[in-house]
Amino acid sequence: MVKVVLIGSGNLAQHLIVAFQKAEKSGNAIQLLQVYARSADTLSHLLPAEKITSSFDTLQNADVYIIAVSDNAIATVASQLPFENKLVVHTSGAMPMDALDVKNRRGVFYPLQTFTKNKKVAFDGIPICLETEQMEDLNILEALAKTISKKGITIHPEQRKALHVAAVFVNNFTNHLYQIGETICKEHQVPFDILHPLIEETAAKIKNISPSEAQTGPAIRKDSKTIAAHQALLNDPTQKQLYTILTQSIQDNVKKL
Amino acid sequence: MVKVVLIGSGNLAQHLIVAFQKAEKSGNAIQLLQVYARSADTLSHLLPAEKITSSFDTLQNADVYIIAVSDNAIATVASQLPFENKLVVHTSGAMPMDALDVKNRRGVFYPLQTFTKNKKVAFDGIPICLETEQMEDLNILEALAKTISKKGITIHPEQRKALHVAAVFVNNFTNHLYQIGETICKEHQVPFDILHPLIEETAAKIKNISPSEAQTGPAIRKDSKTIAAHQALLNDPTQKQLYTILTQSIQDNVKKL
Numbered sequence: 319m320v321k322v323v324l325i326g327s328g329n330l331a332q333h334l335i336v337a338f339q340k341a342e343k344s345g346n347a348i349q350l351l352q353v354y355a356r357s358a359d360t361l362s363h364l365l366p367a368e369k370i371t372s373s374f375d376t377l378q379n380a381d382v383y384i385i386a387v388s389d390n391a392i393a394t395v396a397s398q399l400p401f402e403n404k405l406v407v408h409t410s411g412a413m414p415m416d417a418l419d420v421k422n423r424r425g426v427f428y429p430l431q432t433f434t435k436n437k438k439v440a441f442d443g444i445p446i447c448l449e450t451e452q453m454e455d456l457n458i459l460e461a462l463a464k465t466i467s468k469k470g471i472t473i474h475p476e477q478r479k480a481l482h483v484a485a486v487f488v489n490n491f492t493n494h495l496y497q498i499g500e501t502i503c504k505e506h507q508v509p510f511d512i513l514h515p516l517i518e519e520t521a522a523k524i525k526n527i528s529p530s531e532a533q534t535g536p537a538i539r540k541d542s543k544t545i546a547a548h549q550a551l552l553n554d555p556t557q558k559q560l561y562t563i564l565t566q567s568i569q570d571n572v573k574k575l
Numbered sequence: 576m577v578k579v580v581l582i583g584s585g586n587l588a589q590h591l592i593v594a595f596q597k598a599e600k601s602g603n604a605i606q607l608l609q610v611y612a613r614s615a616d617t618l619s620h621l622l623p624a625e626k627i628t629s630s631f632d633t634l635q636n637a638d639v640y641i642i643a644v645s646d647n648a649i650a651t652v653a654s655q656l657p658f659e660n661k662l663v664v665h666t667s668g669a670m671p672m673d674a675l676d677v678k679n680r681r682g683v684f685y686p687l688q689t690f691t692k693n694k695k696v697a698f699d700g701i702p703i704c705l706e707t708e709q710m711e712d713l714n715i716l717e718a719l720a721k722t723i724s725k726k727g728i729t730i731h732p733e734q735r736k737a738l739h740v741a742a743v744f745v746n747n748f749t750n751h752l753y754q755i756g757e758t759i760c761k762e763h764q765v766p767f768d769i770l771h772p773l774i775e776e777t778a779a780k781i782k783n784i785s786p787s788e789a790q791t792g793p794a795i796r797k798d799s800k801t802i803a804a805h806q807a808l809l810n811d812p813t814q815k816q817l818y819t820i821l822t823q824s825i826q827d828n829v830k831k832l
Contacts (some may be wrong), residue, residue: 480763484756490792497786499741506737521778529754535747
């Protein structure tokens with residue numbers, strides 16, 4: 319039984335509360351003792367009042383303390399904890415483990431997923447990247463990860479950094495390309511949802527074949543007529559620049575393979 | 576009953592053959608009379624020999640002739656057809672309708688999807704963009720589209736062009752970002768499939784909320800520390816340049832909203 323105290327009330331914290339509670343109800347070996355929130359109201363729809371605290375001094379004794387706050391706040395929160403030599407982890411893809419105060423045993427519990435407010439996420443298939451200073455603490459995090467996901471993965475700090483950059487490309491930047499697609503559709507009075515099946519298939523495809531095999535389109539065909547026509551249609555200078563660089567990058571990449 | 580002759584044996588042609596045959600078997604009002612292929616062998620796994628021809632002179636009398644060949648070959652094929660005043664359409668997102676020879680009634684039948692060899696695609700949900708010169712021909716294409724998909728959509732030439740550019744962003748360019756993600760993972764000995772759930776959720780998300788609402792990550796948070804750390808980790812100059820421009824574009828976009 320892993321006893322957990324969660325610190326934070328934001329988007330990821332709320333998704334974790336839901337996941338931990340679901341795991342508890344399913345009889346998994348986890349107990350969410352308490353959640354810290356600066357303002358208890360933010361969590362009252364998720365938890366009974368007695369499980370929420372707004373004071374670090376009333377934090378209960380747990381096996382692991384999960385700090386699920388914004389990257390910039392991690393160090394401050396970690397230094398305010400009124401105890402020592404306990405397992406304290408953060409949930410960030412980008413921050414080093416030593417953003418946490420050295421007075422406690424440190425670790426990282428990083429669920430590799432994009433979390434949207436009010437949109438349920440199945441934790442089941444989400445990889446949770448784990449790091450600790452001490453081997454025994456890794457066992458605790460693995461046991462905890464197992465209660466909500468099938469994919470607890472031990473990684474090194476350098477791997478987590480790289481994963482986070484890769485995640486920015488396949489998630490944040492990809493979403494921005496969706497947005498550009500939406501803008502182009504709007505400008506020409508075409509409903510964006512016509513593109514939904516294409517977006518879905520593009521994402522589904524690479525589960526079976528690697529992205530380099532899956533590449534199609536005018537860039538890889540070196541179809542210079544179509545490329546020129548597309549560039550002529552784009553009015554926005556940034557869109558045009560992105561079109562040019564991405565086309566070039568696709569073509570350069572073929573040479574490297 | 577729409578009688579169809581298909582011209583072409585490539586990737587899209589083969590997917591259409593499968594879809595039309597499935598529709599025929601389900602009793603939908605379509606009949607695939609014949610398919611033209613330069614070499615009959617390429618289609619022998621899909622069709623009985625008597626349905627394949629390698630000579631334009633033996634093409635049967637149909638309601639619509641679908642030219643599903645590469646963009647560059649459309650004009651040549653259309654001009655070689657030994658008949659006049661019949662409905663001839665191409666399947667390209669990028670080519671204008673008048674790539675087709677004026678001796679026939681012209682149109683476009685453009686399924687907006689990415690087609691991969693040996694990967695089944697459910698035509699059911701695929702939008703098929705339709706254009707014709709004459710109103711009665713639009714009825715034929717609509718009837719045909721209905722036999723394989725729920726989404727036959729009449730669009731204007733300018734809309735199709737815009738859709739095709741938008742499709743390049745959300746499909747070809749997105750796939751390239753996946754490939755960059757895979758490259759970064761490989762360089763750091765992380766299996767790329769750790770990112771699959773994230774890729775899937777990123778694509779699923781925008782069915783319910785618009786991409787501009789769905790945007791997350793260091794760029795939109797203006798998290799300059801993380802951005803700098805990511806740029807330092809990228810060795811490839813093109814990857815670095817893309818990171819910078821996409822980050823800038825996300826930030827500029829917020830100002831526009």
